[in-house]
Amino acid sequence: GTMGNSTSTWESLCHRGAQEGGSDNLVVLHEAVxxxxxxxxxxxxxxxxxxxxxxxxxxVTYPELETILMVLKDSIxxxxxxxxxxxxxxxxxxxxxxxxxxxxxVGPSKAHVDAMxxxxxxxxxxxxxxxxxxxxxxxxxxxxxxxxxxxxxxxxSMKSIEAGLTKLRKxxxxxxxxxxxxxxxxxxxxxxxxxxxxxxNEYPGVVIKRRQFVEFCLKKTQPANVxxxxxxxxxxQKEVDSDVEEEANVALKVADAPAEADPFAALSGGGRGGGDxxxxxxxxxxxxxxxxxxxxxxxxxxxxxxxxxxxxGYASRGSRNNVCYLDSALTASGEAASMVYNAAALGIRxxxxxxxxxxQNFFMQHTDDVLCIAVSPLPREGEPNWCQKQLxxxxxxxxxxxxxxxxxxxxxxxxxxxGFHEKGVSALAFNHSGLRLVSVxxxxxxxxxxxxxxxxxxxxxxxxxxxxxxxxxxNKQKVLGLCVSPYDDAxxxxxxxxxxxxxxxxxxxxxxxxxxxxxxxxxxxxxxxCADYLGxxxxxxxxxxxxxxxxxxxxxxxxxxxxxxxxxxLRVERDIYKTGxxxxxxxxxxxxxxxxxxxxxxxxxxxxxxxxxxAEAFGIPAWRDPCVRSADVRxxxxxxxGGAKERVLVGTQGADIFEFGVFGDGNEVRLRHGGxxxxxxxxxxxxxLATHPQLPEYATVGDDRTLRIWNATTHxxxxxxxxxxxxxxxxxxxxxxxxxxxxxxxxxxSGGGRGSRIDGTFRVYSIKREGxxxxxxxxxxxxHEARDSRKWISDIKFSPDGKxxxxxxxxxxxxxxxxxxxxxxxxxxxxxxxxxxxxxxSRDGKYLQSNCGxxxxxxxxxxxxxxxxxxxxxxxxxxxxxxxTLGWPVQGIWPxxxxxxxxxxxxxxxRSRVLATGDDESKVKLFRYPCSAKDASFVEFCGHSSHVxxxxxxxxxxxxxxxx
Numbered sequence: 010g011t012m013g014n015s016t017s018t019w020e021s022l023c024h025r026g027a028q029e030g031g032s033d034n035l036v037v038l039h040e041a042v043x044x045x046x047x048x049x050x051x052x053x054x055x056x057x058x059x060x061x062x063x064x065x066x067x068x069v070t071y072p073e074l075e076t077i078l079m080v081l082k083d084s085i086x087x088x089x090x091x092x093x094x095x096x097x098x099x100x101x102x103x104x105x106x107x108x109x110x111x112x113x114x115v116g117p118s119k120a121h122v123d124a125m126x127x128x129x130x131x132x133x134x135x136x137x138x139x140x141x142x143x144x145x146x147x148x149x150x151x152x153x154x155x156x157x158x159x160x161x162x163x164x165x166s167m168k169s170i171e172a173g174l175t176k177l178r179k180x181x182x183x184x185x186x187x188x189x190x191x192x193x194x195x196x197x198x199x200x201x202x203x204x205x206x207x208x209x210n211e212y213p214g215v216v217i218k219r220r221q222f223v224e225f226c227l228k229k230t231q232p233a234n235v236x237x238x239x240x241x242x243x244x245x246q247k248e249v250d251s252d253v254e255e256e257a258n259v260a261l262k263v264a265d266a267p268a269e270a271d272p273f274a275a276l277s278g279g280g281r282g283g284g285d286x287x288x289x290x291x292x293x294x295x296x297x298x299x300x301x302x303x304x305x306x307x308x309x310x311x312x313x314x315x316x317x318x319x320x321x322g323y324a325s326r327g328s329r330n331n332v333c334y335l336d337s338a339l340t341a342s343g344e345a346a347s348m349v350y351n352a353a354a355l356g357i358r359x360x361x362x363x364x365x366x367x368x369q370n371f372f373m374q375h376t377d378d379v380l381c382i383a384v385s386p387l388p389r390e391g392e393p394n395w396c397q398k399q400l401x402x403x404x405x406x407x408x409x410x411x412x413x414x415x416x417x418x419x420x421x422x423x424x425x426x427x428g429f430h431e432k433g434v435s436a437l438a439f440n441h442s443g444l445r446l447v448s449v450x451x452x453x454x455x456x457x458x459x460x461x462x463x464x465x466x467x468x469x470x471x472x473x474x475x476x477x478x479x480x481x482x483x484n485k486q487k488v489l490g491l492c493v494s495p496y497d498d499a500x501x502x503x504x505x506x507x508x509x510x511x512x513x514x515x516x517x518x519x520x521x522x523x524x525x526x527x528x529x530x531x532x533x534x535x536x537x538x539c540a541d542y543l544g545x546x547x548x549x550x551x552x553x554x555x556x557x558x559x560x561x562x563x564x565x566x567x568x569x570x571x572x573x574x575x576x577x578x579l580r581v582e583r584d585i586y587k588t589g590x591x592x593x594x595x596x597x598x599x600x601x602x603x604x605x606x607x608x609x610x611x612x613x614x615x616x617x618x619x620x621x622x623x624a625e626a627f628g629i630p631a632w633r634d635p636c637v638r639s640a641d642v643r644x645x646x647x648x649x650x651g652g653a654k655e656r657v658l659v660g661t662q663g664a665d666i667f668e669f670g671v672f673g674d675g676n677e678v679r680l681r682h683g684g685x686x687x688x689x690x691x692x693x694x695x696x697x698l699a700t701h702p703q704l705p706e707y708a709t710v711g712d713d714r715t716l717r718i719w720n721a722t723t724h725x726x727x728x729x730x731x732x733x734x735x736x737x738x739x740x741x742x743x744x745x746x747x748x749x750x751x752x753x754x755x756x757x758x759s760g761g762g763r764g765s766r767i768d769g770t771f772r773v774y775s776i777k778r779e780g781x782x783x784x785x786x787x788x789x790x791x792x793h794e795a796r797d798s799r800k801w802i803s804d805i806k807f808s809p810d811g812k813x814x815x816x817x818x819x820x821x822x823x824x825x826x827x828x829x830x831x832x833x834x835x836x837x838x839x840x841x842x843x844x845x846x847x848x849x850x851s852r853d854g855k856y857l858q859s860n861c862g863x864x865x866x867x868x869x870x871x872x873x874x875x876x877x878x879x880x881x882x883x884x885x886x887x888x889x890x891x892x893x894t895l896g897w898p899v900q901g902i903w904p905x906x907x908x909x910x911x912x913x914x915x916x917x918x919x920r921s922r923v924l925a926t927g928d929d930e931s932k933v934k935l936f937r938y939p940c941s942a943k944d945a946s947f948v949e950f951c952g953h954s955s956h957v958x959x960x961x962x963x964x965x966x967x968x969x970x971x972x973x
Contacts, residue, residue, distance in 0.1 A: 037179040038134075041107035044085075044100050048135045049453045049485065053145070055080045056131060060124050067169075068121040075101045077124075084485065086507055088532060108176055125149070125166070126173030133174060136453070138408075138432075139237055143226045146170070147219055157216040164194040174236070197233065201225040293866035293895040298884035300897070304939060308901070310946035311923045311937045317371055317952050319724040322664035322689015323352045324379065325638055329489070330539060330578050332639040332660035333384050335417055336399055348641075348658060349401055349417055350666070350687075351379040354931065354954035356403045358417050359686065367686060367724075370420050371952070374413050378406040378954040383437035383446070402446055404434025406954075412437065412448060414462060414475070424475050429458050436491035441498050445478070445514075449491055449503060455483035457503065459514055481519040484508050489538055495583075496545040504537035504550055511548075511563065524548075526565045533558070533565050539579045543598070543612065551576030555602055557614075569614045572602030581612075582642050599657070601637030607657060609642070609675065618675025620657065622667070627680045632714075632731045634663035634691060653679070663713075664691035688726045690715065693754075696737040696803075698959040703745050704782060705964045710736040712754055720783055721963050728787040734767040738805040742828075748774045748789070749814055753801020769798030771805060771816050773832065782967060793832045797824050803845055808854040809889040813871055815857060817845030823859060825874055836874025841865055847894060847914075852887040860893045864909050891917035891924070891938075898939030902926050905944075914959045927957030 038046060048056075059080040064073045078101050079094070087093040108127065109120040132145050150166035151158050168190045195212075199205065202217050217225075226233045324331060328351060335347040335358065347360045356372035356379060385400045400423065402414045410433050412426040426446075433451035440447065444463045450456040458480040486506035494500035499514040509524035526534040540550040543559070550558040555572030557579065558565065578601040597617070598610040607620040622635035629635050639660035645653060653670030660666050666687040670679045693712030700707045705721035716730040716739070738751035753768035774789040800819035807814055807828070814832060817823040823845055825836040843862035850857060856877065857869045868877040877883065884897075891898065894912050902912055902924065914927040917938050924938040931953040936945055 038177055039107055039179045041103040042130070042134075042177050045104075045131050046134050048131060049084075050135065050137045050141060051453060051485075052081060052084055053128075053131055053135050053137065057128060057149075060128060064124060067124045069124045069127075070121055071101075071105050074105055074122055078104075086486070088527075088534070123169055123172065125169040126176065128173075129166075129170045130173035130177050133170075133237065134177065139227065139234075140223065142237060143223050144219070146226075147222050157218045158222070159216050160194070160198050160212045163198050163217070164191055167194045167197075197225075291864060293860070293864050296866040296868070296880040297897045297900070298881045299941070300885050302885075306942045307937050308942050308945045309937065310948050311935050313923050313935055314948065315933065315935065315950045317373075317950070319369055320352050320355060320357060320371075320689075320952070321687070321719070321724075322691065323350045323357070323660060323666060323687055325660060325662050325664040325691055327378065328380055328382075328638075330580075330639050331382050332641065332658055332666055333382065334641050334643050334656075334658055335384065335401075336387050336643075347417070348666075348686075349382060349384060350639075350660065351382045351403060352689075353952060354379060354405070355952055356382065356401060356413075356415065356420075358420065361682075367682075372401075372403065372413070372415050372420050372422070373951060374415070374422050374425070375403065375405045375411070375954070376407065376951075377410070378433075379403045380406050380433055380435055380451075381437045383439055385439040385443040386441065388443070400439075400443075402437050402439065404430075404437050404448060406433040406451070408432060410434050410451075412446070412460075414446070424462075426460055426475060426477070429477055429480060430456065435488060436503070438491050438493045438501065440493050440501070441495045444498070446475075447491060447493060447501050449483060449488050454485065455488040455503075455505075457481050457483045457512065457519060459519065479514060479519045481521070484510055489536070490540050492539075492541045492548075494542045494545070496542065500542075502540055502542075502548060504540045506536050507534040509537055509540060509548065509550060509560065522563050524560055524565065525563055533568070538575060538577055541579050541581045543581055549579060549581070549598065551579045551600060551602075555604065557598075557600060559614075569610075571600055571608055571610075572604045572606060574603035576600055576602045577636070577638050578640050580640060580642065582644075597642065599640050599642045601640040601659065603636045605631075605635045605637065607637060607640055607659060607669075609655075609657075609671075618671065618678065620659075620669055620671075620678050622659070622661070627667075628684075629665075629667075630731070633665060633729075634661065634713075635665070636662040638662050656681075662691065664689040685726070688717075688729075690717070693735075694737075694958065696958045697739040697750070698961050699739045699741050699748070700961045700963040701741050701745050702743055703964070704967055707961065707963050708739050708741065708748060710739045710750055712737075716748075716750065716789075718787055721965070722783055725783075727785065728789070730789055732772075734770075735801075738802050740805045740807055742807045743809060743811040746776055747792075747807075747811075748776055749805050749807065749816075750774070751802025751805040751816055751818065753818070768801040769818055769820065770794060770796040771802060771814075773814070795826075795832060795834075797834060797837075798822065800844070804847055804892075806848065806850060806890075808850045808871065809852055810854050813850075813854060815848065815850070815871075817848055817859065819844035821845065821861065823848060823857065823869070823874070825871060836870075836872070838867075838869040838874040838876065840867055840869070840876045847892050849892055850889045851883075852889045854889075856883060856886060858883070858888065858893055858896065860895045864895060866893070866895045891915065894926075898941055899924065901940035901942045901945030902934070902936055902947075913956060916961050918962050925960045925962065927960040929956045931955060931957060933957055933960060 056077060059077045063076045075098060078097050082093040082097050085093060085096060087096055105122065108122045129146065129149060132142055135142065137145065150162050152162055171190065198212060201221055202215050204215055226237065228234055332350040333348060335349050347358055349356065349358050351357065354375040354377060358370045360368045362368055381404045383402045387399055398418060400414055401417045402412055404410060404412045408431060409427060410430050412434055414423045415421060416423055430448065430450035431452040434448050435451050436449040438447050446460045446462050448458045459478045460475055461478050462475045483503060484505060486508050488503050488505040490504040492502050501512050503510045510521045511524065512519060512521045526532055536553045537550045538552065540548055543549050546562050548560045550560065552558055553575045555574050555576050557569045557571045557576060559567040559569060580599045581596055582599060583596045596612050598612065600608050605622045609617045611617055622629050623631060637659055641658040643656050653672055655671040657669045657671060665685040667685055668681045670681050690709065690711040691713045695709055695711035697710035698707065706718060707721055708716065708718045710716050712735050714731065714733055714735060716732050717726060718728040720727050732750065734752050735754035736750045736752045737754055740749045750772045752770040772791055773793040775792050777788045779786045798818045798820045802816055802818040804817045812828050814826045814828055815823055821841045821844060822837055822839040824834060826832045827835045838857065841859065841861040842865060846860045846862060848857050848859035855871055857871055859867055868880055868883055869875060870877055892915055894915050899915055902915065904911065911929045912926050913929065916925050921938055924936045924940055926934045932949045932951060934947045934949045936947045
């Protein structure tokens with residue numbers, strides 16, 4: 010996470026981002042500034058206001074620093090005023106010692122903290138949106154407040170900002186020299202102002218308006234933007250549950266996560282930029298030659314269509330309590346026949362069919378990550394309800410998010426709610442009667458809204474449209490849970506970092522009371538993950554220690570020991586088949602924890618049974634990450650002899666969904682459906698994808714350190730292997746008997762970013778199959794491992810005859826190995842100027858075409874690795890595959906404003922009729938092949954909520970390529 014002392018902060022970060030993509034450039038914070046990480050916008054504004062009211066200049070003395078920071082004492086989570094003031098003084102002392110370390114020789118009376126350095130550093134680290142940060146910086150450097158800045162203002166400010174960012178880091182790099190700052194400021198100023206660069210570094214009469222400044226910094230390819238994004242994910246050492254922190258910050262991480270930096274993002278800022286600049290700087294153009302017998306240009310969209318069949322995994326990290334039974338679909342014995350959950354930009358209903366067969370249905374109206382899901386209660390006979398069927402609501406991430414309410418029976422939208430929340434909707438819940446919907450936002454105030462969704466058309470209960478009834482600012486601390494009272498339609502509760510707020514809806518609006526955790530002088534406040542109502546005046550809550558708190562009224566009452574680690578989910582469920590089925594029905598408390606256990610209690614907290622997901626009988630290994638994130642339970646009307654009396658639905662952090670049957674008094678628990686109902690990759694990103702050449706089968710590898718082999722017909726997981734390291738490339742041999750993996754990752758949490766001992770490694774496995782398709786068992790045996798590259802592998806392929814294996818990575822080279830000679834290296838092609846992105850073999854296996862991060866299209870001889878400089882000599886070459894994003898037959902796939910990285914993957918259909926692409930806009934597109942003309946028409950398909958990293962055509966049936 011550090012650069013050493015050779016270069017300045019900006020120069021080193023921009024240079025490293027340009028060379029390696031920037032996503033592994035984690036900025037590790039000095040312990041003195043960790044407390045100022047991820048501050049809310051209001052806190053930053055308070056600091057700035059306090060500075061202007063306290064200090065007479067930017068040179069702040071120690072007493073002034075204490076006074077400035079004292080405005081934060083009410084927001085640091087310390088309730089006692091004296092203790093809060095003491096903590097602020099401690100933070101001020103640590104900050105002073107760190108910030109003035111290089112100036113101590115002048116004596117305490119002359120030392121000072123540059124307020125511009127510190128305050129701008131806080132802005133870069135804050136939770137503000139990127140646009141808000143840019144505007145805040147502009148306001149700060151606009152010294153005279155005239156809404157534009159000149160070169161002198163930019164130059165002076167850049168030196169302070171660079172020095173501040175340098176001091177944030179655990180091992181600060183050497184600040185840039187004054188001349189370096191002037192040259193850097195001159196290059197950026199001219200680029201931002203749109204004027205020629207002046208070697209004299211003078212720009213009389215030239216100014217930058219706010220709009221120009223904002224647009225310049227928003228460009229992902231500009232170094233200024235790289236810096237903003239790198240410090241947005243800076244990290245210190247915090248004693249928190251990392252999973253809780255990940256969930257709490259999901260909106261920020263998705264919105265502001267650093268993208269892979271542009272290889273042309275030179276320090277001068279004059280690189281290729283984006284859009285039109287990319288189209289102007291296209292080194293690959295000189296290598297493009299149309300074939301001699303060029304086919305007629307057809308810019309029309311292809312006739313083919315894609316239908317979404319299956320989604321592997323579910324949203325197991327950004328969401329909790331998001332896997333639910335659907336009570337409106339029941340079997341004759343009262344068993345739920347369906348469940349609902351969310352993944353990517355989708356709401357999903359999964360139906361349990363005969364045997365272990367399953368079918369997924371999709372709600373596809375969202376445009377970004379679905380963060381939460383809620384299911385309405387079933388109508389009760391004799392009680393008014395707004396609808397005679399169960400409905401589902403889902404809330405999404407985004408600057409102006411929507412809440413969609415839809416019918417799970419038809420998967421059709423009923424209505425959407427938008428206009429109030431900002432940044433995202435983190436929690437949803439229908440009230441007890443189903444007439445109202447409560448939501449919590451991802452904004453800085455975690456705003457709360459209550460909607461009327463009764464849809465009464467006759468004017469007696471509504472105006473025929475859903476509408477916002479009430480809204481209020483929520484708790485400043487992060488909100489992690491929401492529950493509604495089954496005893497009072499007007500009551501609900503929110504919980505999160507060191508708080509539980511009890512809300513009440515009345516004709517006057519929303520009001521809340523805070524739960525009191527102080528008992529006999531001891532403060533029991535902690536992070537509350539989940540909560541539910543145990544009675545009209547009783548609330549239970551799961552906390553980070555694994556315990557369950559019991560609260561009565563507004564007061565903390567008792568602690569019940571439950572889990573060994575964080576209690577992630579709680580649910581109080583009434584058995585409707587006992588004692589009448591009303592609110593007095595016999596009930597149970599279901600809890601799930603990070604200790605991989607489900608615990609069922611009675612209402613008196615007597616433990617009834619425990620389901621340990623790591624129990625040997627279930628065969629779930631620890632590396633599958635079976636930490637429980639979601640749990641639901643249903644009681645069976647008549648279990649019958651030997652039947653399960655309870656069914657427990659469990660979603661894990663490993664993106665698996667299981668269902669367990671509970672027999673007798675809980676002394677026997679069985680895993681249903683022969684294993685997981687849903688499985689998928691579960692951490693960071695998944696890039697590696699390869700399809701079997703002869704079977705409807707595909708393999709995937711990802712940042713969760715697993716290799717998975719899937720049945721494309723049944724969607725079942727055929728085999729999963731713990732490969733122990735990140736991998737982002739894989740390939741089958743032409744006969745399907747071998748599988749090659751390329752290791753390493755650009756991820757900052759790979760455990761080995763730069764210099765990792767695994768980056769650049771490749772492995773080859775032999776595949777053994779037993780049984781007849783589709784009921785086959787697969788086992789793998791590693792037959793070779795080698796490492797010639799020292800940077801992570803981005804593409805790997807066998808030649809069409811299977812005699813050669815090529816491996817390309819981020820060291821700009823492609824290594825060529827002889828399969829028949831125990832993978833002896835026979836050549837190396839190293840003429841690219843940036844990391845390898847894609848390559849293809851010619852059909853005869855003699856040549857390679859390759860792309861890199863510098864947008865080059867080069868050709869090489871497979872026999873020796875030498876470059877073929879006469880690109881025209883291969884204009885009529887037939888290529889075994891076409892996965893390169895740059896080349897003659899794929900020129901038309903690029904949108905007009907593309908920045909060169911927008912299209913991540915392409916794959917030509919085996920019959921050469923259609924080309925599929927995956928892009929940064931979450932779309933899978935189909936073009937006609939070849940697609941050589943600009944503005945070619947296409948058909949597009951949605952479902953993903955972020956970058957589509959890879960696409961490949963797959964066999965629909967053995968030896969027949971019809972499905973993607």
